[in-house]
Amino acid sequence: MNKGLASEEIVSPLTPETPRVPGEAGVWIFILGDMVVFSLFFTVFVYYRGHDIELYLQSQATLNQFYGVLNTLFLLTSSWFVVMGVEGLRSKAPKYSPHFFILAMACGIGFSWIKIIEYKEKVSAGITLTTNDFYMYYYIFTGLHFLHVLIGLGVLLFLLFKAKIIVQRSSHKSTGTTQKEMTLIESGASYWHMVDLLWIVIFPLLYLLK
């Protein structure tokens, strides 16, 4: 095993001259596909909003904008921690990477916690999926996105374990992260950034539009 590991190419610092896909190409096809599906949701929402703007504005006024902004800040910070974790594994000093992935997960859990509080408040006020069109879109968009967040937390847990293995290994031997490991880690990181990206659009559409 050691021999096989040593024969694998160890990642080198990035240079702008070498274009490369961050992660597996297949993961990027999934990411772009997911982005296209959500873009259809966004345009359909804005289209129907234009036909009954008063109802949408009245319903939107009951949402807690503070929850929305706090969750955006959570996901942005989580994404930044993931970048730091990945950069650490690419560098010669990967020892901080597991800590960054733990912090990223903590932000993801923070997002989930706020989301659950928000859903609880809405349901206890009698607001459900069938209340009106705005809330139908609200529950579908945020619910599907929340599903992505939960899957993403699993992905981050995987990145954490992978980082721990790499750190443990590199403390015994001089081997760093292999190219194969890096591609896997970058794929997971790219997925988490997409979760962040989708929320960046959902936030103003549902919570802020006037």
Place this chain on the structure above:
Amino acid sequence: MKHLLLKPVTAAWLLLMLATSLSWWVGQDRFVSLIDDGNHLIISSGLVFIAFIKVRIVISYFMDVRHAPLVLKIACDSWVVLVGGAIILIMNGVIK
């Protein structure tokens, strides 16, 4: 540690945090109620525009697409321009 934190991506994160806080402040009901009704569409379009600038920053710096092959850059930028543009045009009644 320092070499990790002092990267352009950290500046990008700070900018994103600032843009988010600014969007929230502008989007607050008590602020918008002070403004004439005619400006609502401009504010909404601005909020969507800022959101898609943020998306572009996430794609470039977090997802590292700025170092990706041209085809991926074009795919991502097309999404940003087409979706962001479509939302603003629909909202303003240009696309009915």
